[in-house]
Amino acid sequence: MSAQVPLSRDRVLETAVALADEGGVAALTIRALAARLGVKPMSLYHHVPNKEAILDGIVDAVFAEIELPPEGPDWRAALSRRAHSARAVLARHPWATAVLESRAHPGPATLRHHDAVLGVLKRGGFPYALAAHAYSLLDSYVYGFALTEAALPFAPQDVEEAVGELLEGFPAGEYPHLVEFTEHHVLRPGYEYGAEFGYGLELILDGLAARLAEAGR
Amino acid sequence: MSAQVPLSRDRVLETAVALADEGGVAALTIRALAARLGVKPMSLYHHVPNKEAILDGIVDAVFAEIELPPEGPDWRAALSRRAHSARAVLARHPWATAVLESRAHPGPATLRHHDAVLGVLKRGGFPYALAAHAYSLLDSYVYGFALTEAALPFAPQDVEEAVGELLEGFPAGEYPHLVEFTEHHVLRPGYEYGAEFGYGLELILDGLAARLAEAGR
């Protein structure tokens, strides 16, 4: 209610993340943020230059939640761990992946991450070119998976209902493979989209390991 | 100026895509859209129920630009072709990938695509589970790469300048691997982020081919 705890950049960003988590990025308005902080809209401008800076800040705050890869010699375990952590964090903040696109100003947590991953690749013996391939591939996969997962029009427990509705709306015979695949696989017990993440990640890591072995010969 | 060509849903969506291409999704407002169409804001509501529908519509319009995979028996060539086409289209409309996230209503072009890709996998002999893995992996990769590419804070020809500025802003010694990697690889002539796409795609297709061969044994 009252601003007993004084306002600060950190408290603004923390609350901004909470608002976005609850209602998506559209719910994150300066005015709503001020109300949640028990303060008038204009007060925020003493701690943050404008809304762009808030968006930059919360993206970096989300990055800070991702585990830095462990420093050990096992590049594969380190990258796998980091990828799983990134996916979990981005799933907790479904708005974050899309907001990344518009951010041209990487923050310190983001840069620290890039640095740590490049360190892992270097210690793993990746030549520069292969390190570039590996980084691009892994990051694209993780972000893309997070984006796809965030776009799923249903919570995992509601697949059946949501997919059923979708199928009913199809013109008969228009999407035969989609219907067949949905009925024979997606709606079968045991299918869960989230489980695809690990499969794809392992395939990519296998591929990188093979390329690295070739490069070392 | 005057609405000689009568307004229509298609003309609204076409213009909406143009506005987003020019100024990002933030530049796509009902009012700007009406102005561009030489009409008053309220007129749009006779052809489109609201802004959400416009966003659904332009995402589907972008999907319609992606080449459907060819019908031939070569699954690998078909998927590669489709992936390259998708990446090119998403690069032409850098706002589109992020907008995907918020769209729970896939349009007909989107569904036709999913159907066609599943058809390719089926004719290629992919069991349902492997088809699911393949679809998730490829789509995540393509979207993630498009997102990363759209987030690059510079046009390809300005790498040197933009990256130079970024590096100068770093606290000394804070990001050693990032600095080393940038100087020894990113800033070297011949490096271009866009070229990473093909490498990653081939690695994924190699992996899928190996899994498919195993499944067939």
Next chain:
DNA sequence: ACCTGAACACCGTTCAAGT
């Protein structure tokens, strides 16, 4: 049927004024 003017409840942000 299609277009529109006025109005409503919102935005982010500036500026001058308070403590």
Next chain:
DNA sequence: ACCTGAACACCGTTCAAGT
């Protein structure tokens, strides 16, 4: 120094009125 009231130039959308 930090907070704020009033104001400005925007949003998307409803509703009643025009042709």
